[in-house]
Structure formats: structure tokens, C-alpha cells
Amino acid sequence: MNIYSFICPVKPRDQHKTAQIFAATLLLVRENGLSGITMSEIAKAAKIATGTLYIYFENKETLINELFTECRKSSVAIYFEGYHAEMPFKEGFRIVWNNLLQFRIDHFEKAVFMDQCYHSPFITETTKELTKKMIHPLFKLVETGKAIKALKELDNLMLLTYMVGGINEYVKRSKYSAKKITKQDAMHLFNLCWDGIKA
Amino acid sequence: MNIYSFICPVKPRDQHKTAQIFAATLLLVRENGLSGITMSEIAKAAKIATGTLYIYFENKETLINELFTECRKSSVAIYFEGYHAEMPFKEGFRIVWNNLLQFRIDHFEKAVFMDQCYHSPFITETTKELTKKMIHPLFKLVETGKAIKALKELDNLMLLTYMVGGINEYVKRSKYSAKKITKQDAMHLFNLCWDGIKA
DNA sequence: CAAATAAATGAATAAATATTCATTTAAAAA
DNA sequence: TTTTTAAATGAATATTTATTCATTTATTTG
Numbered sequence: 001m002n003i004y005s006f007i008c009p010v011k012p013r014d015q016h017k018t019a020q021i022f023a024a025t026l027l028l029v030r031e032n033g034l035s036g037i038t039m040s041e042i043a044k045a046a047k048i049a050t051g052t053l054y055i056y057f058e059n060k061e062t063l064i065n066e067l068f069t070e071c072r073k074s075s076v077a078i079y080f081e082g083y084h085a086e087m088p089f090k091e092g093f094r095i096v097w098n099n100l101l102q103f104r105i106d107h108f109e110k111a112v113f114m115d116q117c118y119h120s121p122f123i124t125e126t127t128k129e130l131t132k133k134m135i136h137p138l139f140k141l142v143e144t145g146k147a148i149k150a151l152k153e154l155d156n157l158m159l160l161t162y163m164v165g166g167i168n169e170y171v172k173r174s175k176y177s178a179k180k181i182t183k184q185d186a187m188h189l190f191n192l193c194w195d196g197i198k199a
Numbered sequence: 200m201n202i203y204s205f206i207c208p209v210k211p212r213d214q215h216k217t218a219q220i221f222a223a224t225l226l227l228v229r230e231n232g233l234s235g236i237t238m239s240e241i242a243k244a245a246k247i248a249t250g251t252l253y254i255y256f257e258n259k260e261t262l263i264n265e266l267f268t269e270c271r272k273s274s275v276a277i278y279f280e281g282y283h284a285e286m287p288f289k290e291g292f293r294i295v296w297n298n299l300l301q302f303r304i305d306h307f308e309k310a311v312f313m314d315q316c317y318h319s320p321f322i323t324e325t326t327k328e329l330t331k332k333m334i335h336p337l338f339k340l341v342e343t344g345k346a347i348k349a350l351k352e353l354d355n356l357m358l359l360t361y362m363v364g365g366i367n368e369y370v371k372r373s374k375y376s377a378k379k380i381t382k383q384d385a386m387h388l389f390n391l392c393w394d395g396i397k398a
Numbered sequence: 399c400a401a402a403t404a405a406a407t408g409a410a411t412a413a414a415t416a417t418t419c420a421t422t423t424a425a426a427a428a
Numbered sequence: 429t430t431t432t433t434a435a436a437t438g439a440a441t442a443t444t445t446a447t448t449c450a451t452t453t454a455t456t457t458g
Contacts (some may be wrong), residue, residue, distance in 0.1 A: 155384070426431080
């Protein structure tokens with residue numbers, strides 16, 4: 001009997017290899033779409049045998065759900081880097097907004113993957129609920145903004161989707177036209193957003 | 200020899216049945232994602248035999264490419280309904296904006312399908328180029344807006360993606376939370392957009 | 399070091415899915 | 429009505445892809 005049986009219900013895994021598998025999957029999804037990936041291709045791209053994949057993940061569904069959760073987690077972790085509640089609201093908002101943009105630029109493949117997962121049959125209800133909770137801090141941010149009259153008194157969802165939607169779409173189209181997004185572009189884009197949502 | 204051999208290179212098809220197939224595909228993609236559809240399921244949902252599907256479409260790739268093109272065409276056709284170049288700019292812009300929103304509400308399944316296709320391995324370069332040209336009128340619209348100093352002097356892509364991205368994301372999230380979008384919501388959302396992009 | 403245990407392999411199998419085609423049914427022409 | 433042609437069918441086949449497992453390789457323990 002393994003000592004982990006009591007301490008940890010999950011079998012310990014080589015973190016490096018897990019990361020390799022995740023990276024390979026993201027790469028392939030960006031290149032071929034969620035409907036274009038196969039387990040053997042993932043294994044090949046991760047430089048492991050197909051069988052090894054099944055040591056790390058029970059099946060394809062599990063792999064995709066775990067990767068989705070990991071992507072959400074890592075994205076939210078970045079969103080609030082450098083943010084402090086005591087900052088003037090606009091300054092804090094700009095930091096979060098910039099982090100949102102930067103995440104999508106730096107980890108485009110994660111953004112693409114999460115996008116694709118939205119309508120996929122792979123993501124389970126459990127994963128959906130779990131990852132929904134993770135973005136709660138964003139809702140809190142816009143709520144604060146409304147409370148101090150910095151933002152328009154509108155539905156949270158509306159403010160957030162307008163903020164996020166514009167970034168998403170711009171980064172997506174820019175990547176496809178091989179356009180590099182400059183600091184100045186980012187500033188202009190922020191102003192578009194801010195002028196729209198400020199009270 | 201069939202008279203169409205010279206007049207039209209494409210075999211004439213029962214329009215009604217083609218529409219049935221398209222509708223079935225859109226329904227299934229909305230429900231199960233692009234990676235979750237099979238040819239036999241499409242046939243079943245369209246109430247025809249699998250073999251019949253292959254009379255209408257050479258293969259799965261062709262079916263999806265033709266449907267994508269059809270979705271783009273029908274969307275752009277709607278965008279400029281009621282718009283006239285002689286209108287005051289903001290009025291015309293509002294009409295197009297509203298049509299964009301309304302299309303995504305009324306034909307959500309088409310929006311989902313097109314979204315999914317973006318990163319899919321099915322859509323060929325030819326289709327991408329073809330459909331890219333179709334959205335040219337939207338670029339012209341924002342260009343006009345800039346020319347008369349109604350819109351900020353920013354990159355076309357930036358203005359357009361910010362306009363479209365917000366709508367996309369809002370409709371998407373609303374549908375998933377089973378939220379009905381009211382006329383008032385639409386007005387608020389328009390103001391978010393307009394306040395952001397106006398000069 | 400040898401023995402025992404764990405991890406990795408990838409060819410083989412099972413399951414799912416695209417595509418075909420011999421046959422049937424419907425429509426048009428004679 | 430009979431003959432000819434076109435359209436539709438869906439079971440059968442081919443292909444692709446998920447998953448398994450007997451075997452090999454690496455690691456840990458005594």
C-alpha cells in the first residue's frame with residue numbers, strides 16, 4: 001500500500017511530463033482545432049508513447065478537462081498580478097485590463113483552447129462550475145467600480161463581457177493577420193474600453 | 200447529357216433539403232460542438248439517409264466549408280438592412296450595430312458555428328479568403344466614420360473588433376445563462392460601444 | 399549487487415466514424 | 429402504361445482514432 005493512499009487521493013505524477021503533455025495539446029489545438037487532435041498525436045508531440053498518456057490521464061475527456069481547469073487557474077492568477085485594492089480605481093483597473101490583454105498575447109494557445117472548449121462536448125458540468133467560480137474576482141472588481149461611481153451603473157455581465165470581448169476579438173484577429181500588438185495599440189484599446197464603461 | 204453541364208458547373212440540388220442539412224448541422228454544433236458532430240448524426244437530424252448526405256456534399260469538409268460560407272453570406276446580408284449611406288453617421292452606425300446584435304441573438308447557432316470554425320482544421324484557405332472579402336462593407340463603414348471625424352482615428356481592425364467583440368461575448372454569455380436580452384440591454388450595450396469609439 | 403517495484407513502451411485491439419454501393423423507390427419521358 | 433432516368437436508402441466496408449496490455453526499461457529497496 002502506497003503512503004499517498006491516505007494523504008493524497010491522486011497518484012503523484014511527474015510534473016514536467018504533465019506540463020509537456022499540456023503544452024503539446026495546446027500547440028496542436030491551436031494548429032488543428034479541438035476537433036483535430038488525437039491522443040496519438042498528442043503523445044507524439046509530447047515525445048512520449050501513447051500508452052504513457054494513459055498513465056497520466058485516464059482518457060481524452062479527463063485530459064481536456066484538467067487542461068481547461070489549469071488554463072483558467074493560470075489565467076486568473078495573472079489577471080491580478082500587481083493589483084492592490086488600495087490603488088486608485090482606474091489605476092487598478094488598468095493593471096487588470098493590461099494583464100487580461102497580456103495573458104491573451106503571451107498565452108494565445110491557452111485562450112484559443114479555452115474558447116474552443118466552450119462549445120465542446122468534452123467539458124463536463126463539474127468543470128464548468130469549477131472554472132466559473134474562478135473568475136469571481138473579476139466580478140468583484142467591476143462591482144467596486146460601480147460602488148465608487150467610477151463605472152456606469154450597468155449589469156456586471158455587460159461591463160465584463162464588453163471589457164473582455166473587445167480584447168479577445170482584437171488579439172484573435174491580430175494573431176491571424178500576424179500583426180504585432182504594440183504598447184501604443186494596447187493604450188488605444190484601453191481607452192476604447194475605458195471611455196465606454198466609465199461613469 | 201444534362202443541360203446544366205454547360206450553364207452551371209454545380210449539380211442542381213433540392214434547396215429545401217440542403218437547408219434541412221444545414222439546419223441540422225447548426226443545431227448539432229450548438230449542442231455538441233464542432234468536434235462532436237458525425238455525418239450519420241447530421242443525416243439523422245436532417246431526416247435523411249447517410250448516403251443522401253453524400254449526394255448533396257462530397258464529404259464532411261465540403262459540407263462544413265459550404266455551410267460556413269452560407270453563414271457569412273447570410274449574416275452580412277442582414278448587417279446592412281435598413282442602412283443608407285445618406286443617413287447621419289451615428290444613425291446608420293446604430294442600425295448596423297443593432298443588426299449585428301440581432302443576428303447573433305436570432306441566429307445564435309450560426310454565430311457559434313462560425314466561432315468554432317475559426318480554429319478548426321476543416322475550413323480551407325480558399326473559404327477563409329472568400330469569407331474575409333464579405334465583411335469588407337464593415338471596414339468601409341468605420342472608414343467613413345473616421346473620415347467625417349465621428350469616430351476615433353484608430354486602426355480599422357481595432358475599431359471593428361471592439362465593436363464586434365463586445366457584442367459577441369455578451370450574447371454568448373447571455374445565452375449560456377439563459378438570459379433574455381431586452382431592448383434596454385441593447386441600448387445600454389450600444390452606448391458602451393459608442394462612448395468608446397466616438398471621436 | 400540482485401530482487402522487487404514502478405514507469406514507459408508501442409504494437410495490437412476495440413470502438414467510433416466516414417464513405418461506398420448494391421438495391422429500392424420515386425419521378426420523368428416515351 | 430411501360431420504360432428510362434434520377435434520387436434516396438442504409439447496411440456493409442474502410443478508415444481513423446481511442447484504449448489496452450504483454451513486454452521492456454528504469455528506478456528503488458534490501
